[in-house]
Amino acid sequence: MTEPRVFFNFGITDDSHTLSAYRGRGGYQALEKALRTMQPLDVEKEVTTSGLRGRGGAGFPTGSKWSFVDKKSPVVYLCCNADEGEPGTFKDRWIFEHNSHQLVEGVLLAAYALNVRHAFIYIRGEFDLSYRRLLLALEEAREAGLVGERILGTEFSCDIIVHQGGGAYVCGEESSLLTSLEGFKGYPKNKPPFPAVKGLYQAPTVINNVETLATIPWIITHGGGAYAGIGAQNNTGTKLFGISGHVNKPGIHERPTGYPLKKIIFEDCGGILGGKALKAVIPGGSSTPVLKGFEIENVTLDAESVIKAGSMLGSGGIIVIAEGTCMVRLLQVLTRFYAHESCGQCTPCREGTAWMDKVIGRIVAGQGVKGDLERLEAVTSGIMGNTVCALGDAASMPVASFIKKFRDEFEYYIEHGRSMFDGRLEI
Amino acid sequence: MIELKIDNRTVEANEGETVLQAALRHGIEIPHFCYHPCLSIAGNCRICLVKVTGRPKLMPSCNLAVTPGMEIETDSDDVIAARQAVMQFITLNHPGECGICDKAGECRLQDYHVRYGEPESISLEPKNKKPKFYDISPRILLDSERCILCSRCVRFTKEVSGSHQLGIVERGNHSRLERLESQPMDDPYSDNIIGLCPVGALLSRDFLYQSRVWYLEPIRSVCTGCSRCCSVKVWRRNRHWHLRSLGEEMNRKVYRVTPQENREINGPWICNKGFDLHKFMGRKRLLQPMIGGSVATVDEALSEAKKLLAAAKSPAALVSAHASNEELAAFKETLGSRMTVYSREDYKAEEGEVVEDNILIRENKNPNSHGVHAMFGDLPWSVDSGHDLVLVWGDNVDYTPMGNAKVIHLASFEMPQERHADVLIPISTTFERSGSFTNFEGKVNRFTKVFDKPGLVQQAGDVFGRLGA
Ligand SMILES: Cc1cc2nc3c(=O)[nH]c(=O)nc-3n(C[C@H](O)[C@H](O)[C@H](O)COP(=O)(O)O)c2cc1C
Ligand code: SF4
């Protein structure tokens, strides 16, 4: 394979996740290099040069996020966002299960760059193997002098604290992650202040996704320039894509950004189950607007291309939907999720998500009436942009886009009291 | 000073102010539920969204710091649309029961619904059911269906009273205000949350269904519960709404006592004792002048008292810490120089009462000890000071320490005694006179008469005038 690989660069065996295996693949050499030959600012510069954009969903340039932090502040915190809760997203889990050390090294490099003494990993509570693998990796790293006081005999010390989430999707939103970490109910906060100024315990804080941080060792080893040379121009590097839904071989694939969406579905994942036609794709986790099958024709997996098609790259969780799927009932699965996960703090999302779920539920139960679609559209526009955190938008975008793209199906369902597609999807 | 534009009007704001604060200070109304000047910013209700030129999204004005040259619109089409949407969301599961809700008439939601909402809901779904009339304390009922989850009450117990007794539990639209401990709330400042609540979710048990608020009017008064002398509003029935069919008692009644904001003394809060001021004033009154335990007219009682005073060789006076500054001055001018003056504290902390804290409550449970001390010093009464007559002024008096001295007593409330006063003259309560107290910090606070005094009851100042003449 000629394509560079940041993650999929080893064969998975029973002990490929251990420290010795990781070291055997050159693990922790980036840390050695940084601590011995680079200043913290050099690490940040490499990351800026790499063009790396956050992998948590918003795609914010990582170097620029780091540059907002006042490194002279007596305390700076780093939080790794490992709450991975968006339906359709399961890439961070792969990193934990197969290569926790790569994340630990990434956390240490970021901590070094940002002058962080204590870094936190907020891991999704439902993750079990991931959690155990992470703890094991940390234990090994501590014993090997890679975490804790005077790492690798240098002046640099950093402890990594792991915190398990309590099962709330909203705690993946960065400000509520901090509130939760502080021991409070996971309510998102209004911005400003931004975490880079006032974050965890009121100190400047950087929050980065697992995949984002786990990419840093590669960047330090090979240089930011090398990373910037991979993939699409404004959205560089490789990325983990989790493909689920009606494909023959669902799973995680690492591909350079700019890779054709169609190719990943039809070649890498073996095409649609049962040879059905492609009906639709949700390209970046359940909150991103749905695309119709024909709309993905020229879409490549980078922020710009997906935005141009009318959606977002998000977290890279690609949900593939085969012909014959009832979009009304599919939407109900999503609205139920968001209504359940709304923290309830702010009015539009608290009331609106539950309202949308009730209306969709009524339609699915065959009780839909004329005007329901306009009602749903009014609710989405009442929520979008008006909430404390982006969960409100995340809940509204699927509703708005499903209705826009599959209006005929919704109208049919309302008029006839049943789906256009009766029974189960035969595959 | 920072200059910004709100709706094309140039407005001066202070450094560190928010757009909402600057707008309100200049009389530009921006609706707000969760914002309160004395609490932290929650930014959760979203009714205060405004448009900032150059920003793609509407911003909550309560959490928006003013910056020079900023341009704000509070009534553009998108702001109005967002406001209507938020009103629709807030009322989505809100029971339309203003007809039976004590808050009606002073309810922010009701007002805003008229001003900013759409008349009709676009929802077809049945409203959510939540617990109604749920006790959070023996004093307060919670109606969770009416609660709009603005968290004002929660922030109050965290940031002002410090009891941390309330929180919002569950999430999404199952969210619900709840006490955080299994036992009832016993926060001594709890009743502030009733008025703080922008809707009728927190209800005073004492005031429950007593009156529609538009029949009532507030009179500015002062709480006599301790030497803080908090400003209060005493709510009586508006004269236009005095109805014969209600009877004397309902027409002449204090319906409730609420805080009167006073930046100098108590800010916007009072303690629960202040909320109970009408109960304190409503105890069994002394209404009849007496001589040696037998009924007398006012004139008889006064001339008997005058006689006793003239005969006394060594008269003394015990001055009440509930006397107003004006009454104290009248006493000083008429009788004060003729007798030894002792100061007394009418009331001490009762069992279970908060003695003192660092919020409002003071250890001295009387309003005007400061005024008494300033005028007469603070000599305490002692049994063997050898006086043959004592003029006792104030309530809660035991005559036993007076020994064999003659007793002339001016009091407002009944109190059983072992022996009778030689002369007993009923005097007005704080609700029946105007005047001022001086609080423990030396700050003077004025109160206004709420009701006329009952027939035979006297004003202490007049009594001294007649006795001294
Ligand atoms: C409702 C909600 C849930 C989120 N969940 C996650 C998550 O599980 N993991 C994650 O990395 N980012 C999540 N995010 C995005 C984070 O807020 C944040 O942007 C991200 O962690 C930043 O990291 P990055 O810059 O490395 O992408 C979520 C955002 C929202 C609004
Ligand atoms: S948008 Fe939803 S999840 Fe976010 S703060 Fe508001 S209620 Fe909570």
Ligand code: SF4
């Ligand atoms: S809280 Fe306000 S709007 Fe709601 S029922 Fe009571 S008076 Fe009406």
Ligand code: SF4
């Ligand atoms: S009870 Fe009132 S003050 Fe408390 S959260 Fe509900 S609406 Fe707000």
Ligand code: SF4
């Ligand atoms: S603090 Fe004192 S004066 Fe104020 S309300 Fe309470 S008892 Fe009355």
Ligand code: FES
């Ligand atoms: S007043 Fe600003 S969000 Fe409630």
